[in-house]
Amino acid sequence: MEYQPIGIIHSPFQEPAGMPIQPAAAGDTEGKVEIFPEFSAGLKDLEGFSHLILIYHFHRSQGYRLQVVPFLDTEPRGVFATRAPKRPNPIGISVVRLQGVDGRTLAVSSVDILDGTPLLDIKPYVPDFAPGGEVRIGWLEKNRRTIRQRQADDRFK
């Protein structure tokens, strides 16, 4: 499959080390999402949503590992049970808060994404679309209390 970027994500994070490892840890970190002119008509109706799902390419990730020691653990875990960027297809997804739409620029917050990241897609965040039932989060369960505080180091450089 071949995909083309539809835009670029701008954030304060120039390097992986020190970044928040997921949107909930990114707090009020602000960023901009710039959509290329040829796709801007697709942004209609976005401003009614408080949260968006950004789908992007981990452009600084090279190669992949099938087992990784994630930031939230000390043991190797299967890469598909983590959000580590060194994946067979280096696709990232983040739920961010939408602060405003100005032409083809989106102001967003809770950004856990490197500056200059190529954007592949935007989808509305609709919690009601997920199936119900009790949610279990495997090896992450023991980290539940610290999820919102942790930052990245350079292990996935």
Add this chain to the structure above:
Amino acid sequence: MEYQPIGIIHSPFQEPAGMPIQPAAAGDTEGKVEIFPEFSAGLKDLEGFSHLILIYHFHRSQGYRLQVVPFLDTEPRGVFATRAPKRPNPIGISVVRLQGVDGRTLAVSSVDILDGTPLLDIKPYVPDFAPGGEVRIGWLEKNRRTIRQRQADDRFK
């Protein structure tokens, strides 16, 4: 960007018409996710999660439109404010329930995905990773009560 499938999603849905339009409407619909042998080591630790995020390629979608009339509405909406498959990059994401792991085959339910869909990535579903705050769902708000009942027709064929 060039991506390769890491596996194939099997479901009861051979054609778009009549499919549930999102996982919450798919109820107990069961499917299998078959991971190719070279990636199976990445499945370690997955069985502790109740829900997974599947990222896949809309292989039956041809071309794209920047504004579409979605299944849940009668007015054209910006494609990025919908989950319609005819997108600039035809990437789909669904949260499904994980029922079990048998070697490199995952038994899943709440599947709203066509049979034979190429799988690009799997991520753990961790609601705590999304930023907090009140969630507003724009044009979908008025459909909130019927989201779980609606089915697809052939408009995105």
